[in-house]
Structure formats: C-alpha cells, structure tokens
Amino acid sequence: MAQAVVIGGGWAGLAAALALGEAGVDFLLLEAAPRLGGKVRTLGQGGFLVEGGPDASVRYKGEVLELAQRFGLESIGTLPQKPSALILKGGRAHPLPEGLMQVIPGDLKALARTPLLSLSGKLRALMDLVLPRGKKEDESLREFVERRLGPEVYAALVAPLAGGIYGGEPEGLSMKAAFPQLLELEKGHRSLLLGAMRARKARGSREGGSLFFSFPKGLSALTQRMAEALGERVRLLSPVVGVEPVGSRYRLHTPKGALEAEAVILATPAPQAAALLRPFLPEATALLKGIPHTQAATVSLAFPEPLPVVGHGLLIAKGEGFRVRGFTWAHQKWPGRAPEGHSLVRAYLSGEAARLAEAELAKVALEDLRRFLGREVRPSHTFVFRFPEGMPAYQVGHLERLGRLEMALLKAPGVFLAGNYLEGVGLPEVVRSGKRAASRALAHLALAPTP
Template sequence: MAVRLVVVGGGLAGLSAAYAAERAAREAGLDLRVALLEASTRLGGKVQTAHSDRFVLEGGPDAVVRYKPWALELMRELGLEERITGTQPAKPAAFIYLRGKAHPIPEGLNVVVPSRLGPLLRTPLVSLPGKLRAARDLWMRRAPRGDEPFGAFITRRLGREVWENLAAPLVGGIYGGDPYQLSTLAAFPQLKALEDKYGSLIRGSLAMMRQRKASREGGSLFASLKGGLGELVTALRNALEKTDLALGVRVTRLERTGTVWRVYVEGGVLEADAVVFAAPAFAAAKALAEVAPRAAEALRGIPYGDAATVSFAFPADQFPATQGHGILAAAREGLAVRGFTWVDRKWNDRAPEGYRLVRAYLSGEAARQSEEELARAALADLRKVVGRSVNPERTWVFRWPRGMPQYTVGHLERVQEIEAALSELPGLYLAGAAYRGVGLPEVIRDGRAAGVSAVTYLTGKTHSSAR
C-alpha cells in the first residue's frame, strides 16, 4: 500500500524535498506517492529566469557560491554538469560606490573582515583614522558570549567606517533589509567564533587564510547555469516521477487525526502520512496555528522584508565602460539601490551582441514601490553611479513582497523553539530560507534533508504497521 507525502511549497526547498524523498523511497523500497502544492502559478519560488529577445534575465538570485557544495551537487546529479558556468574573469570583481566614486573592494576579505593587511591599508574606502580604529581589534578584549546585532558587532570590533563602507554594502546585498539588525550568531557564526578563539577578528582571519585558501574552482567564486538558474527548476521538475504537481493551490491549515495529517486547501482537503512544509514562515504560522500553536508563535517572530530587481538593456555604444562585475552602494550614499550588476560582464551569453545588460537590486523600504517607481529609482541611481544620463532600451522589473526572511537577534532561539514544538508532531517537517540559511545552497540542503527525514519516518511507520 502506498504512503502519502504532501510537500507544501514549490520553490527550491519544496522541489528538493520531493526529489530527495523520491530517491530515498526508491532506496528503501517504499511505495511513495508525493503531492506538491504551490500557491502561485509557477514553480521555483524566487528563482525566476526569463528569456526575452535573447536577453537572459534573473528576477531573483543569479548565482550560487561554490564553497557551499549542495547546489552544485544537485546540478550534477540532475545531469547539468555541462551546463554549469562560472563568472567571466575580472580583477577586481566588485567595487563600492563611496563619495561619488567607485573603489575596488579590498582583496582578501574573510566575509567582511580583512585577512590581508596590505589591501586594507591601501584602500580609500576607509580613512586613516578609520584604519587606526580597525587596528584596535588586535588588542581589544573579547565580548561576553551571546548574540548581538551584526552592525553592533562589526562596529565594536572594527569601527563605524569599516561597517558603513565595507561590511554593510556586502551584507546588505546578501540578506537585504537592515543589515545592522542581523543576528551575528545566526548569519555569521564563524566571525563570532574567531573572536572567541583568537580574541581578534583580524588575527583570526589571518590565521585562517594561512591554513587554507578560499575554494574557487577555475578562479570563480560564483556559479550558475548557462541558461540561468531556471534550468535547475526545470531539471528538478522533470526528475520527479511520482510527484503530482498542483499549482495555484494555497494551504490554509493542517490538522492531525491519529497518525494521519489532513491538509486543508481552498476548496478541499488532502490526507497524508507526512508533510514537508516548505513555504515561507508566515504561511507555516497560519497553517499551524491550531495544531502547533507554540511553533506558530515562534514562526510569526521571523520577520520578512521586501526585495526587487530591475534589469535594463542599453545599446553598448550608449553606455559607458565599466569595470568588474558590479558595484555596491556604501551605507550613507543616499541611493535607493543596494547595488548594480554588469550582467553582460559577469556572465557569458546573457545579452545579445551590441548590448549591455545591467541589473539593480533593491530591498527593504526601497523595494515597496510600484514597478514604475522601482524602475525610475533604479535608473536615477544608475545615472549617478555611471555619471551619465543613460536611457535604457528595455526595462524588466521583478518584485518580491515579503521575499526575504530576516535573521534578527534571537533567530537561533526561535528556530530551536519551532523544532522543539514540532518534535511532538511526528511526520511534520519545515524547510526553506527562513531557518538555517538564506542562500540557495542552504535552501537545497534544507529541502533535501526534510525529504529524507520524511521518508525515514514513513519507512519506520510502514514497518511498524506490518508487524
């Protein structure tokens, strides 16, 4: 007799969960039937690749990092090895816009901490007094153990200038929202560990870089697929053999009767032996309000911020020359955008010959505008950065309301509270960006782990029933 798994959410976490569950069930000899329910009319979540007039546009994330292996491992499993591509060579690869000029990001940063003193001493991004203040990190006392806002942590160790002109631009491009309020322990536990072990972020980073080099295959830190990350979504969908996909289906609540889960959707109900909930935390909070009120309360405590991207196409002869792959905005530059990517310089074959493709990223309050307002704001900032009144031939806008979970102080405790509450409800698993990492590799790892855990539970349940 077949056992039933319902996966709620068709982003990369949900698709990875269904894929991993099918594989684990085959290995266990389990007759598994999966239903994947997605509230929107498309799969992929924030991974959205659009093809328009030979332009390849990423509406959400545009890359995965190579040193977190889970995304690349999945691509290879799905037969996409030959489609994996790295960024075009560029040194320096990225700049920071400060006081009206573009300055290279110093080489050798360990996340946001200098691991080489020479580039830090030479960079104009930090003044001489700011560099002297950063050097105090070498003999400052350790802080008491415990969490604190990441902005407070970096300012305490390295000073305000390093935070505003280096760390905030880099972190804001990853997490969106207010980077100052990020939980240090949830978002950057490795940096807190350096303080605890070495008593200094700089000393710890220097020691780490002596021990190992950053993982860069072919000199490229970032990877994608030749036709965009949407190829991964398509490959996952095509790999599912025993999964029924239902789009435009919103789950309203969960109920548990005996060992059976009842999954209520608008206009009906499904029964399942296990559930993987891979939709955002606020959707999980609503669905679990009755069956797991303690978990729902903690889920409601995970805030979300808005995000948006705006892509522009320009005739190449009408756009000024640029260096590297892109530019980030320093904290006090007054720009609405977090930064710009020179897409045609970062990736091969993303724009037809004779065109430049530029992508702006906005988050937080700046991303809450209409599509027209977002396009105007991004273009105004682009003109400031390049120093010319450029006019795009094409514009594409992608909006992600409540698209970015925010790991604020106390995030680890909230996740622990959720996990403790769900341990009392066998057969229910949560996955996604809201819990253990916002990057695509972590989301894939999380989804796959949930799918495998669900099958392990179902296998044990089936064997118990047989006895």
C-alpha cells in the same frame, strides 16, 4: 492518500521531494504558482538572460554543485574582474578590497590600500590583532564588527556587503545565526583578520571568478532538471489553504479538494507556514511570525550599448541618497547574459523602496543608474521582479527562537519545516534545509504505525 506531501515548490521543497523520491516514498509536491523555483527565476528575452532572484551560488558549499553534477549540468564561474566590485561612499565609487572573507577583510595589504577607510579607520581595524576574544555567546553584526574592527569598517564596508546579502538594515543581524563562521574565526584565532586571511585561502576568489557559479542558461536550469526528475508527482496551481490533524495523519485542503498524508513538509516562506499552522500550533505560529522579513525587488535594465562601468557591480553605502541598494553589471559578471556590445544592469531594492508598484520600481532604478553614470541612458528592455515576502532577517536570538520552534512542532508529529528563514538564506542552505526536512519525515514514516 500519499505518505508525504511537500507544500511549496522552491528549491527547499524540490530538494525535499527529491530526497523522498529517492527513498521510495509515495509523495506529492503541491505548488500554488504556475511555475516551480520560488525566488529562483530566469527569464530570456531579446538575447538577454535575466535572473529575477538570486543569480549565483558559492562553490565552497557543496549542496547545489552536487545537485548540478547529479543532473549533468555544467557550471560557469563569474568573469574575472579587478576590482570585482565597487562601493559608493562619499559620492565616489571605490574598489572593493581584494581578499574578502564573507563581509570582512581577509588581506592586510588590501586593507591598508583601500580608499574606503581613513588612516585612523585602518589603524583602528589593526587593533583586532591584539584585542581579546569576545565573551558574549551571540551579538549583533554591528556590535561584533565595531568591537573587533571599528565603526568605520562597519559603515563603509561591512554594512553595504551584508545589506546586499540580507537586505534591509543589517546592524541587528545575529552573528551566531547569520555569520557563524566569523564567530568561529574569532574563537579559533583570536584575531579576526588573521583568521580571515587563513580561511579565505581555502575558498575561491571574487576577482578570479572562482567563488560564485551559475549555469549557462541560468539558475532555473537546475529547477527544470529537478522538476523533470520529479515528473507527475508535482502539481502546479495547487495552493494549500488549510492543514488539519486527523488522528495520526493530516488532511490538506485545496481548492480542488482534500487529501491526506502521514507527513507534511512546509517548504513555504515563514508567513505562509505560520498561517497553515495557526489552527493547531499557535505557539509555532507566533514564533514564525516573529521572524522579521524585508521586502525585496529587482529591476533589470537592458541597453543596446556598452556602459562605462567597472567590475561586477556597485554597492551603495548608507546615506548616499540612492534608493537602490546596489547594481550588478550582469553582462560583465557572467558570460552570455547580453548580446555583444549590449549591457544588462540589475538593480536591487529592499524595504520601503521595494513596496513600490512595478512601474515605479523601474523608474527609481533607472533614475539612480542615470545619477551614478552622470548621463542619460534609455533601456531597450525592462524586467521587474517583486518578492513581497522578501528576505528573512536573523536577529539576535534567532537560533534560540528556532529551538523553541522545534519544541513547539513536537506537538504535531509528522510536520516539518524547510526554507530560507531557518539556518541560512543562501541556495546551499535552502537545499540543505529541504534535505533535512525530508530526512526527518523519513524517520517519522519509519516509526509510523502501518494503517
């Protein structure tokens, strides 16, 4: 019997297991797949370094950087590019305005110059300077942005950016859960634009390469360091098919047999957590199932030639007729991702498009890239990654749902949750959720009676 078992070997589970180990707890980490890392997956082939899932973390949130420093990993920033990226709107690629604060403008001069907005759209956005604060405790992203900055800013700028973060259609996202910093800007400054101008100065710049970071050998380098630190406490190819309360403990059923633990951390995607909790926590199961997820996929295309592209990538506004949501020019975003004179393009798909078979995904990505470039290109390598559980969408009321979920879990002392469906989809938030779950498990173990 272990004191604690972590189910799931993504970054949430790895962070939880590290925290348990540091506290001297006897633990096991069980991962169903033959590899650790979850959505973080780096693949090297033919001189190309490809990220299947996320390709970066942000510097202004310290959890991932702290882990990297702990393991002696040097970080790298993105290559400086002006413009940092483009948005395809009306059949033309327009530069992303400089000085963005998350998904909203943080530079009035850049806002005035951007061709993404009409003159009337820019004048409507400037009304933010005199509008009163909102009165709702929570509202959707679309409602919030249109109220403050107008519908044109939402459609042309915010929707493509937010869709790139969360996938799917972002209009229903909860401001309180998905973009709490922007709500705080309105509360603290009344004007969203002025608040964004002040707040962005404390963060890095997309254009200068200081906002995002990775590692020379990709994000999986940190996965490997965490796995090495955990050593023999990790069991791969060990799916948990059932969790059963047995007195004050829990029996975990696996194809290789059962084991017991005093505390269980479910660091799986929400659908898997719901399935494991269903036999004894039906209310928690229903709440977890109510968190919508959007399927996602990436296709990386490698070319033995330089492509005529600008910046780090291209976002695609709604209604442009593309099935791909956007492209990253990985060879221009990061050093060492492609051999000299070669190109590496990553396409991101979500929703119905992401449900296609791998061969179809590759075909769609290449067709959309050729359409954008306006010429025939042939990849030397193609890499397809599918994420059926996809990305969680924090709809309005998400935090209230989490509150009810916390109450439901009180009926099963010793069971804790971690993952990107809780309080943030970014890697720092995922790591934080694992550490928080471990902290709660440690508190539970300290109170648990000695057998």
